[in-house]
Amino acid sequence: MARDPQAALVALNRFGFGARGGASGDFMNAASDPRGFVKAELARPATVLLEAPGLQTTPDLAAALFAYQLEVKEQREAAAKSAAASAESKPKNESPPPAMEKPEASAMAPNGATMNPPGAMKPAKTIPAKPQLNIIQKTYRAEALARIQRATLADCGIVERLVAFWSNHFCISASKGQPARIWAGAFEREAIRPHVLGHFGDMLKAVEQHPAMLFFLDNQQSIGPNSKAGQRSKRGLNENLAREIMELHTLGVGSGYTQGDVTTLARILTGWTYAGRAGRLGEPGSFVFNVNAHEPGTQTLLGRSYPETGLAQGEAALGDIARHPATAKFIATKFARHFVADDPPPALVVRLNDVFRKTDGDLKALALALVDSDEAWQAPMTKIRSPYEYLIAIGRLMARIPEDPGRYLNGLNILGQPLWTPAGPNGFADTNAAWAAPEEMKLRLDIAAQVASRIGDSLDARDLLDIAMSDAASQDTRQTIARAETRQQAFALLLMSPEFQRR
Amino acid sequence: MECCESRSSLSISRRGLLLGGASFAAWAYLPKFARAADGRDPRLVTIILRGALDGLATVASISDPDYAGLHGAIALTRDGPHAAIDLDSFFALHPSMTQFARMYREKHAAVVHAVATPYRERSHFDGQDVLESGFAGPGRVQSGWLNRALGALPRGERVTTGLAVGATAPLVLRGPAPTVGWAPVNLPQAADDTAMRLFDLYKHRDPALADALSQGLQLEKVAARGDDMRAKPRNGIGAMQLTARGVAKLMAEDDGPRIAALAFDGWDTHANEGGPVGQLAQRLSGLDAAFGEFESGLGAHWRDTVIVVATEFGRTAKINGTFGTDHGTGTVAFLAGGAVKGGRVIADWPGLKTANLYQARDLAPTTDLRAILKGVLHDHVGLSERVLAQAVFPDSAAVKPVQGLVV
Structure with a gap:
């Protein structure tokens, strides 16, 4: 079969997470059959689910979180009690206890690989121990590690790219609070992954019923004014979830729905919540329909009438929204923009739109339509990798299976894409304007140099250039790397080359 | 992947990022090799200059009739405001290296x-x-x-506890013999030179990224200062000096390391190399400052110290079309320290006539660097000629150690 180096780059970088180093043969495989290379992974649906030892379900994590919060509370109370007791018994003129020796802030680099400057050298015992992580931090890191490892090891990475796309589309933010942080990974595993090669309507339902989303967009606080709970209390509707469903998750802003529709959907979704610590409504941390908070009655949404059927009312409404033409257009455009270009080829958007509608939102069919299109292969590689794609691609090229997520998480923080923590419910931006920005490029270079500073002499950028892009590399890039002053500089330049940054 | 340190160590300001390009590692044990004859407790520092130092621009064969013509606009001269410093009647030192010149006069370089x-x-x-x-x-x-030289030494006591093993030891010190590392804190690695090379690549291949990067780096500001774009050299000087200061402090301790290696980057002067002043001059002044830091920081131990400075190869004898020099062959190495039998230029000068140049372009090498290194290891550290020829520099029996390099 004819080799097509440029198509190999599209297969690896536009659709995947880049070539793996070592003896993976990724570039050769992609070059000999670019479409087949991508589609092979889509044909293995098992690759989409993520299970790893220690990763827990949302209810189990809720139980762990509640236990942790209780423990903290008790400790705080005990401390307050003993402080009050000792304040009473202590003579007033007693000098305060000697201050704990302040650890040198710079005493140890995070990786422990460097020591403090000689002037500040101290015996080893003053080097502060790594702070104990709580269950929330531990969970977040374990979930991150599982995701990063999966992306690093994937053959092409198209499935993981789809996971990242849909996860960002239906994003929550770990910064919302402790439940969001501890659930962030589980949310993706439970609500996103099972449907990435399934149906949009199913994903939509799973997402909007997931405790993480209900917490993130405040729906557990939303009470139907005429519900039993609403009658008893002064609380009422919270439109947050309803609005974001229509604006961000499905129809798209400006697609014709009204404020009235938002309020109606909010009413329909009242009662969608999760069981709390006491477990009165169900297993703590599981989705429940609280009929007592649900606004009774028939609701008219987007011109369609939904009779009072409890939970089924909302599920019927979401099903119709998922099938709405505006949703197909919104998703088709966003999908093409993510993979192909900030201004995607109109013909491609039309085709994806048709596929979405004709297959009732079959997301595997949507992905295949993209991979089968000519536009996706012919469009110039103008997009820049997101920070996550960039860092994963580096790890793949170095053929290192990450064992600690810390450096990735720090890298994502520095580059402005903290994992599962976008600034708002619209997720991270997906355009060059966001990522090919001055500060960003400077920071990417700094990170490339930092990564390169730690490579040994076993990695030769000239070899890695052939692994990553082979004859798809420009002569300029090849020459820049060959002429680099040091091995480390060469590697940093490879990571920053247009061929590595663009996709 | 090895990715990123936390924000605290990856300084966000460009200022903090300019100081890269220097690293250090040392042997983890106190050696038991004090010399019986005079009780000397020797210290040995190896500095690798990565990028290929232009030997002819650093120590000019100023009386060689062909020198000025070959090095053209960037050649050193015996007169003018930045006159080269005569080392003898034939060779003259770059004017940036005043400390080294003094050490040379004092016969310690x-x-x-x-x-x-x-x-x-x-x-x-x-x-x-x-x-x-x-x-x-x-x-x-x-x-x-x-590292292999260390492996041949008796181990002695482990040096100061609490030192973490460095991840970036230069290859010269990597290997089975355990070493410790130190890098100046808050000195992340994105060197200016790397940024400039990337900027060049983007200019040719990706104007949008070139714009973004140049804004990010605030190149315009630097260019407005009037200097050549490839060089913001003051920062490189800072890195060399700061690293040397730290290493000297460590090595001056009674239980500090005795043997260390450093690497300084940034010697690849393809364009606008500069002569008595300019890009290379700035870097040489950084190296010179490092010599000074070692001398002052090591204090009484300076008299037991040898610093060896070497680079991977030299540069073309004739300057190129961009007032720089391309990759070549023969170059210079430096020895400095109180234990060096100095005050001389050790050279079997090949001449600079075209016929005498290596492949008609480079200063021809007439001394094998290994002969110098073996001479230092033999006389200063006490390794036998057999160990040097087999374990340290394999298959180098034909390359005899140069004698009399050390006092």
């Missing part, structure tokens, strides 16, 4: 000229591998010659 490793190609990486591994050819990167 020496120059080796027309020197080279056995490597005869022109790839930086391969050249550095040969320089640091001590093997005769590239591709052997498991251990460095200095």
